[in-house]
Amino acid sequence: MSSVWMPCGDYHQSYAEDHGWWQTRFIKFKMLLLLAVIFVIIPQFLSGYVMSVASMVGYTAMGALGVQLLIGYTGLVTLGHAAFIAVGAYTSTLLVLQFPWPQWIMDAGLAYPISVLVAGVFGGIWSVLFGLPSAKVKGFYLILTTMAAQFITVDFILTQYVSRIGGRGQAFSLPPGTIKVGPWVIDSEREVYYLMAVILTLMVIVLANLLRSRVGRAWVAIRDNDIAAETLGINIVWYKLLAFFVAGFFAGVAGGFWVSNTAALSPEHFPWFWSLWLVGVILIGGVGSIHGAIFGSFFMVVIMELLQVGVIPLADYFPKLLMSFASLKEMAFGLAICAFLIYEPNGLAYRWWQAKNYFNLWPFSY
Amino acid sequence: MKKRIFLGFLVPMVAVAFLAGFSTAALAAKIKIGGIMDTTGATSDVGKDYAIGMEEAWKYINEQGGINGKKVKYTWFDYGYRIPEAITKYKLLKRLRSIVIMGWGTGDTEALSPTVNKDKIPYVSASYSAHLTDPKKTRYNLFFSSDYSTNARAALTAWLDKKWPTKPDYGKRKPRFACAYMFASPYCSAPIKAIKDHAAMLGFEIGPDQDVSLFALDTKSQIMALKEFKPDVVWHGNTTMSVAATMRDAYALGLGADFIINNWGFDENLPRLAGEAADNLVVMGATPCAFFGQNYKNMDIVVRTAKKYNPGIPTSKRLIRTIQAWGDALITWEALKRADKAGDLSGPGIMTKGFETMRKFDIGLGASPITFTATDHRPTTGCLIQEWKNGKFVEVERVDLKKRWPAKWAKEWLGW
Numbered sequence: 001m002s003s004v005w006m007p008c009g010d011y012h013q014s015y016a017e018d019h020g021w022w023q024t025r026f027i028k029f030k031m032l033l034l035l036a037v038i039f040v041i042i043p044q045f046l047s048g049y050v051m052s053v054a055s056m057v058g059y060t061a062m063g064a065l066g067v068q069l070l071i072g073y074t075g076l077v078t079l080g081h082a083a084f085i086a087v088g089a090y091t092s093t094l095l096v097l098q099f100p101w102p103q104w105i106m107d108a109g110l111a112y113p114i115s116v117l118v119a120g121v122f123g124g125i126w127s128v129l130f131g132l133p134s135a136k137v138k139g140f141y142l143i144l145t146t147m148a149a150q151f152i153t154v155d156f157i158l159t160q161y162v163s164r165i166g167g168r169g170q171a172f173s174l175p176p177g178t179i180k181v182g183p184w185v186i187d188s189e190r191e192v193y194y195l196m197a198v199i200l201t202l203m204v205i206v207l208a209n210l211l212r213s214r215v216g217r218a219w220v221a222i223r224d225n226d227i228a229a230e231t232l233g234i235n236i237v238w239y240k241l242l243a244f245f246v247a248g249f250f251a252g253v254a255g256g257f258w259v260s261n262t263a264a265l266s267p268e269h270f271p272w273f274w275s276l277w278l279v280g281v282i283l284i285g286g287v288g289s290i291h292g293a294i295f296g297s298f299f300m301v302v303i304m305e306l307l308q309v310g311v312i313p314l315a316d317y318f319p320k321l322l323m324s325f326a327s328l329k330e331m332a333f334g335l336a337i338c339a340f341l342i343y344e345p346n347g348l349a350y351r352w353w354q355a356k357n358y359f360n361l362w363p364f365s366y
Numbered sequence: 367m368k369k370r371i372f373l374g375f376l377v378p379m380v381a382v383a384f385l386a387g388f389s390t391a392a393l394a395a396k397i398k399i400g401g402i403m404d405t406t407g408a409t410s411d412v413g414k415d416y417a418i419g420m421e422e423a424w425k426y427i428n429e430q431g432g433i434n435g436k437k438v439k440y441t442w443f444d445y446g447y448r449i450p451e452a453i454t455k456y457k458l459l460k461r462l463r464s465i466v467i468m469g470w471g472t473g474d475t476e477a478l479s480p481t482v483n484k485d486k487i488p489y490v491s492a493s494y495s496a497h498l499t500d501p502k503k504t505r506y507n508l509f510f511s512s513d514y515s516t517n518a519r520a521a522l523t524a525w526l527d528k529k530w531p532t533k534p535d536y537g538k539r540k541p542r543f544a545c546a547y548m549f550a551s552p553y554c555s556a557p558i559k560a561i562k563d564h565a566a567m568l569g570f571e572i573g574p575d576q577d578v579s580l581f582a583l584d585t586k587s588q589i590m591a592l593k594e595f596k597p598d599v600v601w602h603g604n605t606t607m608s609v610a611a612t613m614r615d616a617y618a619l620g621l622g623a624d625f626i627i628n629n630w631g632f633d634e635n636l637p638r639l640a641g642e643a644a645d646n647l648v649v650m651g652a653t654p655c656a657f658f659g660q661n662y663k664n665m666d667i668v669v670r671t672a673k674k675y676n677p678g679i680p681t682s683k684r685l686i687r688t689i690q691a692w693g694d695a696l697i698t699w700e701a702l703k704r705a706d707k708a709g710d711l712s713g714p715g716i717m718t719k720g721f722e723t724m725r726k727f728d729i730g731l732g733a734s735p736i737t738f739t740a741t742d743h744r745p746t747t748g749c750l751i752q753e754w755k756n757g758k759f760v761e762v763e764r765v766d767l768k769k770r771w772p773a774k775w776a777k778e779w780l781g782w
Contacts (some may be wrong), residue, residue, distance in 0.1 A: 049461030056454050158576070159550040176480055187484065189457070262453060264477040267550035269449045305454065312441055312462075330406060330446070 011079040048189035053305055054262060055189070058196035060297035062254035062275075064281040065203055065290065068301045071272035071279065073211065074243040075223030076134055077142055079275050080149030084248045086270035087126045087153060088255025089118035093172050095119075095266050098165065109180035115198075116256035124245040126153065127263055131244030138226075150272045159267045172265040177261045193278050197259020199257055203250055208290055211247065219243055223288075246248070251291040280333065284340045286347025289318045295348035299336075304329060381558065395434065396439035397702065397711070397778040399424065400459030400467040400472065407767055409445025409553075411607045412588060412630050412687050416492055416640050417442065417677060419668075419688030420468055423695035431696045433702045436652040442468070446475055449474050452482075456475055457634045461483060465711055469493065472553035475507065481508045486713030488701070488721065490694045493655070495556040495628070499743040500781030508721055510693035510729065510736055512653030513630055514553075515560035518601060521626040521652050522564055524751035525599050528762055529648060530622055533598060544573035544623075546612055547603030554603040557628065560782060561601055573597050582608040589615045597623045605630045610639030617643035624648035626751075632684045636642035637754050655693050656732025656745075657759055658684040658749065663730030668692050672691065689731050696729040697721070697745075704781055734764075742780060 012018040022028045042054060063085055070076045095115035105111055126149075163172075167169040179186040181341070187197055210216050218239045221229035230236050259265060277300070285296020315321050340347060369597060395778050404413035422745035429752045432438045441462060445448035445451040452474035459467055464626035466480075469475045469491035476497060480488045483505050490500065490508050498507035498513035512520070522543070547554035558575070565572050568747045573595035574639060576588035582604075589612070592600065600616070600623045603611045611630035616623065617640075627636075632651025637644040641747060656662040659669055671682055702718030705711055708719040718740070734746035768775040 048458045052457035053454055056450060059450070137674055153669070155550065163550075165564070173476065176484065248666075262449070262477045263480040266449075266473050266552045268447075268473040268552065271448070274450075298483070305458070307457070308443060308455075329444075331780070337586065 022320050034166055034205065035201075038201070039194075043190050051193040053301060054264045055192050055196045057297050057301045058193075058200045059254060059261065060205060060278070060281060060301055061200055061294050062196075063278045063299050064259065064285070064293035065207055066250040067256075067278045068282045068287070068290065069207065069219070069247045069250070070243055072282055073216070073223060074188070074219040074240060075138075076131070076240060076243060077139065077227070077278065078146040078247070079143050079272075080130060080146035080153075080269060080274060081247070081251055081268045081278050082274035083130075083149040083153035083250035084127045085255040085258065085274070086158055086267070087248075088116075088252030089258050089265055089269070090158055090255070091252065092116050092119040092256035093174065093259050094162070094165065097172065097258075098176065100111040108186070109182040110184075112256075112260075113181055114177050116253055119256040120252040123255065124249035127244045127251065128241050131248075133243050134244070144319020147272070147275075150243060150275060154267050154270050154272075161192040161265060174259065174265075179263065190219040195260055196257060203253070204290060204294075207246075207250075211290075215239070215242065224244045249348045256318040257278055274334075277333075280337050282347075283337055284347055286349025289347070289349035291352055292347050292349035295352065299332075299348060304332070307332070314366040368661065384759035392584070396437045398462055398464045399438055399440045399698070400456075400462065401440060401442025401466030402445055402452055402455050402459070402467065402469050404447045405444045405468050407445070409447055409605050409630070410553075411635070412605050412633065412685070413447075413470060415685040415687035416470075416691045417444070417562030418679070418690030419672075419684075420695060421666075422671045422675050422688070423491065425675055425691045426667065427695065429701050433699070434706045436706070445470070445474070447471060447473075449477050456481065458608070460487065463778075466490060466702065466716065468694060468698070472556055473551065473558060478554055479504045479507055488698075488713060488716050490698050492690065493553060493556075494696065495552070496560065496744075496779075496782055497556060501741060501743050503781060504743070506717065506741060507528050508569075508738065509746055510697045510747075511629065512652070512734065512735060512746045513744055514603075516744065516746070516767060517604075517628055517654075517749050518557040518561035518626075519564040519767055519779075520600070520749035521628075521650060521751050522561060522570075522601070522768070523625050523765045523767075524763040525650060526736070527765075529650075530598070532575065536596075540569055540571045541599065542573060542595060542597045543570040543601070544576065544595055544597040545601050545603065546576040546578045546588060546592070546599045547578045547601075548608070549575070551580060551604075553630070554580070554628075557603065560779070578604055578608055578612055580608050582603055582611050584618065585612045585615045586667075588612070589619045589621055592616075593619065597621075599624045599693055602627045602631055604628075605637050606633055606639065608721070610636055610643075611649060613640040613643040613649065618645055625650070627651040629654050629686075630689075634754075635685060637757075644754050645757070648753065651752055652749050653686065653752045653759075654733060654749065655686065655689045657686045658688055660732060660759075662732040663728075664692075665689075665731060668731065678728055693729060693733050694733060696731075697724070698728060699725070700724065700729075711763055744780065747775065 043051060045191060063081055065077060067081050070218045092115040093176040095118060096112055128145055133144055177185050184191060186192055218234045221234055222236050222239055226236050281296035281300050282292055284299050288293030311321055318341045371455055381707060403417035404410050405417050409550060424438055428437050443455045445455050446601045456478050466488045469489050470689060473496045474493040475493040486506060487505050488508060494509050494511045494513045496513040498514050521635060545558055562572055567782055576592060578585050578588055602612055602625055609627055629652045643766035656665060669681060672681060701716055705716045705720035705724055710719050721738045724736055724738050728735050735766050736745045748764060748766035750764045751762045754763050
């Protein structure tokens, strides 16, 4: 088998080969190029605004990866993911602001990274709590139990109790210089972008690795037919809860990252609409694909921004456009989901797969 | 064929529009002002009129020659009261080189405050949170109105001065006071600590808070809970729609309390939405400026401009929100003129040579004279309290907190 190009056919001789990360030198080159674009070209050559939009894409993708794991890989429909992000954001913020860290940890800039990890664990545990009903119910009923996470967590616990810690009313504000990773203070678009890029890359690697392991195969088996999976000896309750934990962990880390982007926090940052938005992201990007979560995030954030920017010069000639665009944008979100469900139910990831296949076989695609 | 039309026409058009929109060179000749508004989100019941008023104000300013002869390019976006979107919109406006940004809600203004400070871009918001008034913490945040905490203290003081003595229990017991507001909303919760502090200082008995969503249409459970405490006066910290819902339920269930309301819940729509509850309850509110069309200096300009640029909206439907937008636009105009005259339109220049040179600056429109200093961004020292009585808004009292409690005003009440 060529070590440079993908063969026109499937010639893998082992399971390990089938799931290898670097199947050819071309793939290795392609991935290194992608990493160079993400870690060198974007931060070095593009403006702060582009980086802030990229950070929003990353934040959306972090949440969407968890939703993708639950809905796309395990078949557990969730509409409460914003609550787990909120748990992570509040855990991280409270730890940074209130926890009596030893001075050497503060000096070494470890308080924030540790708080983000703890936020992930808390997000995971909280997610498992609301995932417990998945042992008994699924489908429509599970949607309702996950929605309860939003109302219980954000509207009740965070709003009524957690937000009041410190006596500042409902919002926390982190003083400048509080968010540090080692010697780096995270206080500009570039640093936030780098933080996002590192966290998202790690998340994708972790999820991709989990999915090609026994755990990932168990999740997919449960999604495809949970009764059949159980007869094969898979402990479906355990694996469902594990999926909730991992999705919640990702959400918690996303919340911890979000704090670095805003340096302020209130329950308003985590409306129920955000959970719905994340489901829309994976529907448009493609259900059951890591690429789908990334493409969907890119589509939902960047396309909306481009449309908004495109309206600016037109507003000189059509002044009402700025006002009308606000509601048009909401409509565009709904229409995009409808259009994708009808015309491209496999999402953008499927288009990507088609394009890749075309070039794999090119010029002998027949 | 359809694909060809799409690729051949639509895509290039969008690309050109995008490039033109993104090109800062295209805007090079004008002074750029940005705007982040809510016309579709949770506070759009008051935000839409504010956004329209703000656009009209900048058009008027351009008619008058702009900033010392330099025209203004005002570009604004709706963010639907979604904070993540407010942050990207802010970054976009920064990319478009806006030298001042006209902002909206407390949540996003407070969330953006550290960034605004770092970027040194003056941010004139429709949020009047007192947390934005201490220049030591929020150097670049400004607004023209009395802050929410001043509103709350003033409204409670006016009620104690004018309404409590008319009650049968006056002199027999302490007056009872409670708060209704959306706990999760930074706007609604911003003045709660201050009003409770004030209530304790004035000798009120304070009851349990009630959580009322900004979207609330039914508040009977909150009213039933309040009935157990039997408050004499209730502070409502929400926007008009949910304030009206609370008043209707309070009237229907016979709560028997008066209402004092923060400025974003007290406008021309309140009596329309609350119906007979507004006519039969004592309803007082903090008003940072006059209502639309009231007879005050410069009001004729606002009304004329509204008719000129939005003839499709009857003036009878316009709100105090338009006037509030003008208030923020007018102080920004003045600050930019002063800074430009001093030859410094940088962020720090606009602050030190513009805003912070204002001493009792009068914008008319029924607003109090405005003062900003390098150490205190509370624009006014008190607030006009009005009430809805006999089918119209009438003045109850103009409370000047600085005059009544000078030591506390100077040493204790800044920044919360």
